[in-house]
Amino acid sequence: YQDQLVQLIQSDQLKIIPEFRKNEVLTFIKSGLQDLSISRSNERAKNWGVPVPSDPSQRIYVWFDALNIYQSAIGFGWDEEKYNKYWPADVHVIGKGISRFHCIYWPAFLLSAGLKLPKAVFIHGYLTVNGQKISKSNPETVIDPSPIIEKYGADAVRYFLLAKISPFNDGDFSEEKLKEVYNSDLANGLGNLVARLAKLAEKISYSSQPSNPSFFINLDDFRVDLALEKIWQKIKELDGLIDKNEPWKLDDEKLKEFLDKIVPEISNLAFNLQPFIPETAEKILKQFSGKIVSQPSLFPRIS
Numbered sequence: 001y002q003d004q005l006v007q008l009i010q011s012d013q014l015k016i017i018p019e020f021r022k023n024e025v026l027t028f029i030k031s032g033l034q035d036l037s038i039s040r041s042n043e044r045a046k047n048w049g050v051p052v053p054s055d056p057s058q059r060i061y062v063w064f065d066a067l068n069i070y071q072s073a074i075g076f077g078w079d080e081e082k083y084n085k086y087w088p089a090d091v092h093v094i095g096k097g098i099s100r101f102h103c104i105y106w107p108a109f110l111l112s113a114g115l116k117l118p119k120a121v122f123i124h125g126y127l128t129v130n131g132q133k134i135s136k137s138n139p140e141t142v143i144d145p146s147p148i149i150e151k152y153g154a155d156a157v158r159y160f161l162l163a164k165i166s167p168f169n170d171g172d173f174s175e176e177k178l179k180e181v182y183n184s185d186l187a188n189g190l191g192n193l194v195a196r197l198a199k200l201a202e203k204i205s206y207s208s209q210p211s212n213p214s215f216f217i218n219l220d221d222f223r224v225d226l227a228l229e230k231i232w233q234k235i236k237e238l239d240g241l242i243d244k245n246e247p248w249k250l251d252d253e254k255l256k257e258f259l260d261k262i263v264p265e266i267s268n269l270a271f272n273l274q275p276f277i278p279e280t281a282e283k284i285l286k287q288f289s290g291k292i293v294s295q296p297s298l299f300p301r302i303s
Contacts, residue, residue: 025103102121122222183301192239198292202293204255231276238266
């Protein structure tokens with residue numbers, strides 16, 4: 001399947017993202033593919049895996065078995081209607097260490113069986129912790145997410161991982177970095193903007209009117225970090241607009257005119273934040289729907 005795989009990948013019929021990972025896969029394929037066996041001896045497989053029905057001395061090669069779960073889990077062989085609804089997959093999201101299995105072996109298996117290939121494979125990098133590779137043999141590199149989420153909230157952790165780490169390259173996590181981003185972007189940025197506007201609206205018992213929010217970000221290329229960067233540029237713009245207009249000095253009528261312009265912007269901002277920090281986005285949309293009143297801080301500053 002070597003030539004067929006090259007053609008599918010080069011033409012983006014099987015789209016590999018990012019481009020440099022696509023080139024890595026093509027280089028490997030063009031270096032020459034060898035046949036592989038879909039079974040292993042019990043000795044080689046350490047007696048682990050599904051036995052070959054016709055030969056008890058052999059086990060099914062684990063990747064041959066595991067990759068097919070993408071299909072068997074969604075109806076292949078037992079619910080054709082469900083299977084046809086969900087397959088072919090729009091995208092496989094995988095770590096860089098298993099790109100060969102997903103971009104070469106898996107498409108070859110499907111071609112051999114005459115089945116449809118996934119449309120795309122998005123390959124991401126790895127996380128390091130405090131600059132160290134995560135390792136089961138080094139407890140210092142392992143972080144339990146539960147207490148981190150309990151302390152900062154799931155949305156804050158989601159925001160850090162999506163906004164501050166490239167989708168394509170390795171990135172480093174530390175609680176210190178998370179705390180810094182939490183305070184700068186979430187507490188002083190988004191949280192402060194929402195609080196300022198809610199307080200101004202409460203001052204004149206302002207009620208927002210229904211609006212038609214729309215996405216102003218594009219995720220087709222999987223650059224979630226750039227999408228969030230664009231949203232945070234908008235947050236800074238709105239903060240600057242408040243500073244420039246000094247609406248707290250306006251009379252009620254002028255303040256209402258100001259809020260009529262800026263409140264729909266906040267709702268649109270929250271609408272665009274839904275894929276990234278859903279709980280926070282929902283709170284903002286709810287707070288700025290109808291009569292607006294002040295609420296506890298979305299992201300209380302952490303000292």
